[in-house]
Amino acid sequence: MDPNSPTFIFLNAFLINNFVLAMFLGLCPFLGVSGKIKTAGNMGMAVTFVMLVSSICAFGLNVLLTRFDLEFLKLISYIAVIASAVQLVEMTVKRFSPALFRALGIFLPLITTNCAILGLALFQTAREYTFVQSLAFALGAGAGFTLALLLMAGLREKLDLADVPSVARGAALSLMIAGLLSLAFMGFAGLGG
Amino acid sequence: MSEAVQLKTSPHLRGMHSVDKIMRHVVYALIPVSLFSVMQFGLSALALIVTSVVVCVGTEHFFCKRSGKESTVSDWSAVITGLLVALILPPGFPLWMAAFAAFVSIAVGKVFFGGLGYNVFNPALVGRAFAQAAFTVPITTWTPGMAHRRFLEFIPTTLTPPFLKPDFEAFRVWVESLKIDGYSGATPLAMMKFDHVEVDTLELFLGTLASSAGESSALLILLGGFYLAFRKMLNWKIPVAVLGSAFILSGIFYLKNPEIYPSPFFTVVSGGLMLGAVFMATDMVSSPVTPIGVWIYGILIGSLTVMIRLFGGLNEGVMYAILLGNAATPLINNLTQPRIYGAIRKRKEKAV
Numbered sequence: 077m078d079p080n081s082p083t084f085i086f087l088n089a090f091l092i093n094n095f096v097l098a099m100f101l102g103l104c105p106f107l108g109v110s111g112k113i114k115t116a117g118n119m120g121m122a123v124t125f126v127m128l129v130s131s132i133c134a135f136g137l138n139v140l141l142t143r144f145d146l147e148f149l150k151l152i153s154y155i156a157v158i159a160s161a162v163q164l165v166e167m168t169v170k171r172f173s174p175a176l177f178r179a180l181g182i183f184l185p186l187i188t189t190n191c192a193i194l195g196l197a198l199f200q201t202a203r204e205y206t207f208v209q210s211l212a213f214a215l216g217a218g219a220g221f222t223l224a225l226l227l228m229a230g231l232r233e234k235l236d237l238a239d240v241p242s243v244a245r246g247a248a249l250s251l252m253i254a255g256l257l258s259l260a261f262m263g264f265a266g267l268g269g
Numbered sequence: 270m271s272e273a274v275q276l277k278t279s280p281h282l283r284g285m286h287s288v289d290k291i292m293r294h295v296v297y298a299l300i301p302v303s304l305f306s307v308m309q310f311g312l313s314a315l316a317l318i319v320t321s322v323v324v325c326v327g328t329e330h331f332f333c334k335r336s337g338k339e340s341t342v343s344d345w346s347a348v349i350t351g352l353l354v355a356l357i358l359p360p361g362f363p364l365w366m367a368a369f370a371a372f373v374s375i376a377v378g379k380v381f382f383g384g385l386g387y388n389v390f391n392p393a394l395v396g397r398a399f400a401q402a403a404f405t406v407p408i409t410t411w412t413p414g415m416a417h418r419r420f421l422e423f424i425p426t427t428l429t430p431p432f433l434k435p436d437f438e439a440f441r442v443w444v445e446s447l448k449i450d451g452y453s454g455a456t457p458l459a460m461m462k463f464d465h466v467e468v469d470t471l472e473l474f475l476g477t478l479a480s481s482a483g484e485s486s487a488l489l490i491l492l493g494g495f496y497l498a499f500r501k502m503l504n505w506k507i508p509v510a511v512l513g514s515a516f517i518l519s520g521i522f523y524l525k526n527p528e529i530y531p532s533p534f535f536t537v538v539s540g541g542l543m544l545g546a547v548f549m550a551t552d553m554v555s556s557p558v559t560p561i562g563v564w565i566y567g568i569l570i571g572s573l574t575v576m577i578r579l580f581g582g583l584n585e586g587v588m589y590a591i592l593l594g595n596a597a598t599p600l601i602n603n604l605t606q607p608r609i610y611g612a613i614r615k616r617k618e619k620a621v
Contacts, residue, residue: 113603230599231389238387241336241380252381256390257596259398263573263589266582 082212085205087267089216095192096224097254097261102192106225107250109183116229117222122183124218127196129165130158131214134197135207154197155189162188192221227257288385291502291553292345298493299352299548305489306482310360310412311419313427314482320364322351324371332380346385350374353393353548356483357541357588358400361412361424361440365431370400390595391552394588401588407435411456414485416447458540461531462584473538487538494547503551510567511546511574512537518575530579542574545587555595562598562605569601570594 078084095101102123109119137157141147166184170177187193196217200210231253240249306314329347333340341347354371374396379388401408412424425443426435457468474487484490497503520533536542550556550570557566570590577586 113600226600227596230603231596233603234389234599235382235387238383240383240387244381249381252377253389256377256395256398256592259395259402260390260589260592260596262398262402263577263583263586263593264581267577267580 080209082208085209086212086216086219089213090220090223091261091264092267094220094224094261094264095195095217096221097258098264099195100258101195102187102190102221103254105183105187105190105192106221106228106254107247110225110228110232110250113226113229113233116225118179119183120218120222120225122180123187123190123192123221123225124215125165125180126158126162126184126187126193127214127218127221128211129161130154130193130197131200131210133157133161134200135205135210138201150198150201151194154194158193158197159188192217224257228253231257286502288346289344292349294497294500294502295349295548296345296352298497299349299356299483301489302356302483302486302493302544303352305486306356306360309414309419309485310424310482311416312422313412313419313424314355314360316364316423316427317358317360317362317367317482318352318355321355321358321367321371322348324368325351325354325375328372328375329380332376333384338384341385344385347375350379350392350396352483354396356544357393357397357481359408359411360414360482361410361426362407362482363404363426363429363435365429366400366404366407369403370396372396373399386554388554389598390592391549391555394549394592394595397588398592406437410435410437410440413444413447456540456584457535458578458584461535461539462578467531467535470532470534470538473535481541484541484544487543490543490547497547503547504553504556504563506563507551507556507567508546510564511550511571512542514568514571515542515575516571518572519579522575522579536575536578540578540585541587545574545591546570550591550594552595555598557598557601557605559602559605559607561607562601565601565605566594566598569597 089095093099096103096106105119105123110116134154134157137153138150141150141153162184166177169180196214200213205213228250232250235249235253244252303318307318325347326342330340330342333342351371354374355367358367358370374392374394377399378390378392378395379385382388407426410426425439426437429435457473460466460468494503494508498505498508516533516537519531519536522530523532531539546567550567557563570587570593573590573593574586577583577589583589
C-alpha cells in the first residue's frame with residue numbers, strides 16, 4: 077500500500093503505531109478513564125474530537141509560522157492555540173448542544189494539554205503531512221485511542237469481579253493489562269508495509 | 270420424615286463436568302500431539318515439554334502457597350498451560366528460556382489476575398508473546414524434524430546455560446551434519462511469505478516439516494479437537510469460525526492472485542492456526558459466552574490471522590490474533606447479550 081495514502085496513514089495511526097499501545101502516548105487518560113466501558117467510549121470520542129481540532133489548528137499554525145520564520149515557537153504556540161481552541165469549542169458546544177456537552181464536556185479540559193494531542197500536532201508537522209493526510213492521521217489516532225480505551229475498559233470491567241491478589245490490585249493490574257495489550261498489538265508491526 | 274425424602278435447595282440438576290475433569294480431558298487430547306512432537310524432534314522436545322510443565326505447575330503451587338490459598342495444582346489447568354507453552358515453541362528452544370516463558374505464562378498470565386477463571390488472556394500465549402518479544406532470534410530458529418540421532422542427543426541450542434545466548438554456530442554445524450537436502454531453516458510459512466514457495470499441503474497436514482514442537486501435525490490436533498468436541502468439553506463453533514473465516518478470506522485472496530497468495534488449504538493447515546484454533550482460542554475463560562459472540566470472536570481471530578500473515582511484517586499471526594480476540598472478548602460479550610426470554614427490549618434511552 078502507498079505509505080502516503082490517507083487510508084494507510086489512518087491504518088497506521090489506528091493499529092500499527094497506535095498512540096497508546098505502540099507509542100505510549102496519552103497514558104494518563106488511558107489508565108484514568110478506563111474503568112467503565114460507557115465513560116471510556118465518551119472519552120474516546122472526546123479525544124478524537126480534540127485530535128481533529130488540534131490537527132486543523134496545528135496545520136494552520138504551521139503554515140503561519142513557516143511564513144514568518146518562527147518555527148522555534150512551534151511547541152509553545154501549539155499548546156496555547158490548541159488549548160484555547162478546544163476551550164472555545166467547549167463553550168460553543170455547551171451553549172448549543174447541552175446533550176453533547178454532557179457526553180464530552182467534562183473530558184475536554186482534561187485532555188487539551190495531553191501529550192497524545194501535542195504529539196499528534198508535532199508528528200504531523202515533522203512528517204510534513206498535507207491537510208487531508210493530517211485529518212486522516214488525526215482520525216486514525218483518535219480511533220486507535222478509542223479502541224485501546226474500550227478494550228482496556230472491557231477487560232477492567234471483567235476483572236472487577238475477579239479475585240485479584242492484593243499486591244496486584246489497582247494501578248498494578250491496569251498497567252499489566254496495558255502491557256499485555258501492547259504485546260498483542262505488536263502483531264500489527266509492519267502491517268501493509 | 271422418612272429417609273427417602275431429601276430436602277435440598279436448587280439447583281437439582283447438575284452437569285457432570287467439573288473443572289478438573291474437563292481439564293484432564295484436554296490433557297488427554299493433547300497427549301497424541303505431544304507424543305508426535307517427541308517422536309519428531311526427540312530428546313529436545315521431551316525436555317522442552319517436561320521443563321515447561323514442571324515450571325508451570327511449580328509456579329502455580331508456589332504462588333498459591335504464598336497467597337495462603339489452597340494449591341490449585343490438582344485442577345490440571347497448569348499442566349495444560351505447560352504443555353501448550355512447550356508445543357508452541359521451536360523444538361530447539363533453550364530450556365532456560367522455555368522455563369522463563371512458562372513462569373511468565375502462569376505468574377503474569379494467570380496468578381496475577383486471580384488464578385483460573387479470571388485470566389483475561391490465554392496464559393500460554395502470554396508466555397509465548399513475552400518470549401517472542403524477549404528472545405526474538407531463538408524463537409524463530411527452526412530445526413528439521415526426524416533427525417536420525419534425535420533420541421540420542423539434544424539439539425545443541427537446547428542445553429544453553431541459563432542467561433546465556435544460544436550457540437548458533439554449533440547449531441549450524443549440527444544442522445549441516447544431518448545432511449538434509451534443501452533444508453533452509455525456514456518454516457513453510459516463512460518460505461511462503463518471503464519466497465512464495467508453497468510446500469505440499471498433505472505433508473503439512475500430516476506434519477512432517479519444520480515447525481514449532483507441537484504445531485506440525487494438523488491431523489493429530491484435529492483428532493484431539495474432535496474428541497473434546499464430542500465430549501462437549503469444547504465449543505466447536507470457535508474452531509469452526511476461526512478456520513472457516515481464515516479459509517474463506519485467504520480463498521478470496523488466492524483467487525485474486527494465486528501467484529503471491531497461499532491457497533486456503535495451505536493457510537488452514539500451516540503454522541499454529543490449527544493448534545491455536547482448537548486448543549487456545551477455545552479457552553473457556555478468555556472466550557465469549559454468548560451464542561453470537563462466539564462466532565464474532567472466531568471470525569475476528571481467523572481474519573486477523575490471515576491479515577497478519579499476508580500483509581504483516583511477521584509470517585505467523587495466530588498468537589497475536591488470539592490475544593487480540595481475548596482482549597475483545599468482554600466487549601463482544603457486552604454487545605451480544607441475548608434478550609432475556611419474555612423481556613421487552615428497552616427503548617433507547619434519550620440522552621440524559
